Amino acid sequence: MKQLKIFINLTRLNRPIGYLLLFWPCSWGLAYAYSLNKNIEIFLSYIVLFFLGAVLMRSAGCIVNDIVDRKLDKKVRRTKKRPLAANLISVERAFLYVVGLCSLAFCILIQFNLLTIFLGLASMFFAFSYPFMKRITYWPQLFLGLTFNWGIIMAYASMINYLSLDIFVVYFAAIFWTLGYDTIYGVQDIVDDEIIGVKSTSIKFKSMLKKFVIICYSITSIILLFFFSYKMNTFFFLVPLLAFFLALFYQIIIFKKNNPKTCLQAFKVNNFSGFYLFLAFLTFSL
Numbered sequence: 713m714k715q716l717k718i719f720i721n722l723t724r725l726n727r728p729i730g731y732l733l734l735f736w737p738c739s740w741g742l743a744y745a746y747s748l749n750k751n752i753e754i755f756l757s758y759i760v761l762f763f764l765g766a767v768l769m770r771s772a773g774c775i776v777n778d779i780v781d782r783k784l785d786k787k788v789r790r791t792k793k794r795p796l797a798a799n800l801i802s803v804e805r806a807f808l809y810v811v812g813l814c815s816l817a818f819c820i821l822i823q824f825n826l827l828t829i830f831l832g833l834a835s836m837f838f839a840f841s842y843p844f845m846k847r848i849t850y851w852p853q854l855f856l857g858l859t860f861n862w863g864i865i866m867a868y869a870s871m872i873n874y875l876s877l878d879i880f881v882v883y884f885a886a887i888f889w890t891l892g893y894d895t896i897y898g899v900q901d902i903v904d905d906e907i908i909g910v911k912s913t914s915i916k917f918k919s920m921l922k923k924f925v926i927i928c929y930s931i932t933s934i935i936l937l938f939f940f941s942y943k944m945n946t947f948f949f950l951v952p953l954l955a956f957f958l959a960l961f962y963q964i965i966i967f968k969k970n971n972p973k974t975c976l977q978a979f980k981v982n983n984f985s986g987f988y989l990f991l992a993f994l995t996f997s998l
Contacts, residue, residue, distance in 0.1 A: 718795045718800050718801050719809065721794065721795055722774065722775055722778065722794070722795045722796070722801065722806065722809065723770075723771035723772075723774050723775060723809075723813075724770070724771070724774045725767075725771060728983075729979070729980055729982075729983055730770050730774070731766045731767045731770035731771070732766075732983050732986065733860060733890075733893075733982060733983070733986060734766040734769065734770045734860055734863065735762065735763050735766035735767075735863070735986075736983075736985075736986025736987065736989070736990060737860065737861045737862075737863045737864045737867075737886050737986070738762040738763075738765075738766060738863035738864065738866065738867040739759065739762070739867070739986075739990045739993075740864055740867075740882060740886075740989055740990060740993045741863065741864040741865065741866065741867030741868035741869075741871075741879060741882070742755060742758055742759060742762065742867040742868070742870070742871060743755075743990055743993035743994045743996065743997070744868060744878070744879065744882070744993045744996060745867065745868045745870075745871030745872050746871060746994075746996075746997055747993075747996035747997045748871070748872055749871045749872055750997070751871075754871065755871070758824075758867070758870055758871065761820050761823060761824075762863065762866075762867055762870075764820055765817055765820045765821065766863065768813050768814075768816050768817040768820070769813075769814075769817050769839065771813050772809075772810050772813040772814050772817065772839075773839055773840075773842070775806050775807075775809055775810050775813070776810055776839075776840055776843060777842075777843045778794055778795070778796045778797070778806070779796060779803055779806055779807065779810075780843040780844065781797075781843060782794075782796040782797050782803070783797075784908055784910060785797035787904065787907070787908050788901055788904040788905070788908070789904060790900055790901060790904075791901075821833075824866075824870045825869070825870060825873045827869045827873055827874070827875075828866050828869045828870040831862070831865060831866045831869055832866055835859070835862045835866070838855070838858055838859035838862060839859055841855075842855055842856060842859050846905075846910045846911050846912060847910070847911070848911075849911060850911040850912065850913060850915065850916040851913060851916075852911065852912055852913075853890065853891050853894040853895055853898065853912060853913045853914075854887070854891055854913070856890055856891075856894050857886070857887035857888070857889070857890035857891045857894075858887060860890050861883055861886035861887055861889075861890060862883075864879060864882055864883045864886060865879055865880070865883055878939075878943070881935065881939055882936075882939065884935065885931070885932045885935035885936050885939070886932070888928045888929070888931040888932045888935075889928070889929070889932045889960075889982075889985070891913065891928045892924075892925045892928030892929045892932070892960070892963075893963070893978075893979055893982045893985075894913075894979075895912075895913045895914050895917070895921070895924060895925055895928070896914075896921075896925060896963060896967050896975050896978050896979050897914075897975060897976070897979040898912040898913065898914030898915075899914045899918075899921065899967070899969055899972065899975040900972040900975050900976065901914070902914055902915055902918060918969070921969055922964060925963070925964055925967075926964055929960040929961075929963075929964065932960070933957050933960065936953065936956075936989075937953070940953055940992065943996070944995070944996065946995075946998065948995040948998050949992045949995040949996075952988045952989070952991035952992040952995065953988070953989070953992045955984075955988040955991075956985055956988040956989045956992065959981050959982070959984050959985040959988060960985060962978075962981060963978035963979075963981050963982070964978075966978050
């Protein structure tokens with residue numbers, strides 16, 4: 713029972729926001745591709761497979777991150793109680809968990825076409841190099857955006873077995889969404905990160921945090937508004953898309969640089985943001 717608790721804490725399974733933020737972009741790609749494919753059985757089964765894949769890969773990614781950061785995590789208030797930082801589990805056992813989780817994820821990946829399998833394998837570069845980015849650049853959040861939203865492209869390819877410029881436009885918009893919300897999330901660690909020398913956009917733009925997040929969310933919003941307006945013949949998308957925009961605006965209002973709790977609260981709103989945009993993409997099939 714103790715080992716199960718350690719495993720859950722290690723993989724953050726008790727904090728679903730992480731794997732949901734990895735899953736929602738996948739759902740957007742699937743919903744958009746469904747408007748072209750119109751195969752409801754494949755769509756529903758792939759929703760399940762991509763959700764399971766998101767849970768598995770997010771869990772593996774958390775462990776890899778903790779292995780790489782275990783010495784740094786000891787010095788940060790928010791992370792010092794993580795299992796590896798607190799010496800509750802060995803690096804060797806943690807690595808075995810990574811192998812097991814990635815093996816299960818691979819079993820899911822091979823259910824798709826060859827293009828999707830190739831894209832999935834290519835994503836490993838992003839997934840396992842991200843933990844090192846905070847040591848070499850002030851833009852690890854940008855790299856996270858490239859990583860977390862790769863599922864948009866994979867999901868789209870899984871349904872129709874080709875890629876188009878459309879889906880890369882959505883991917884580009886989503887990168888700025890992640891850049892914004894993870895900058896908000898990183899505000900919680902600014903003090904400790906500056907002491908130990910870890911870099912982030914939260915630190916780089918700490919004197920103009922709200923402005924930077926506004927810029928990121930504005931880029932996302934403008935791209936998506938033009939994308940939906942150009943692609944849709946009806947205006948059904950307006951309600952869920954407006955809800956998405958309001959969720960972004962709400963985050964900007966509530967998060968405060970000197971109040972970490974408001975930053976976490978704003979960050980969690982993005983679960984709803986992802987869901988609203990999923991509904992907007994579903995309107996393509998109406």
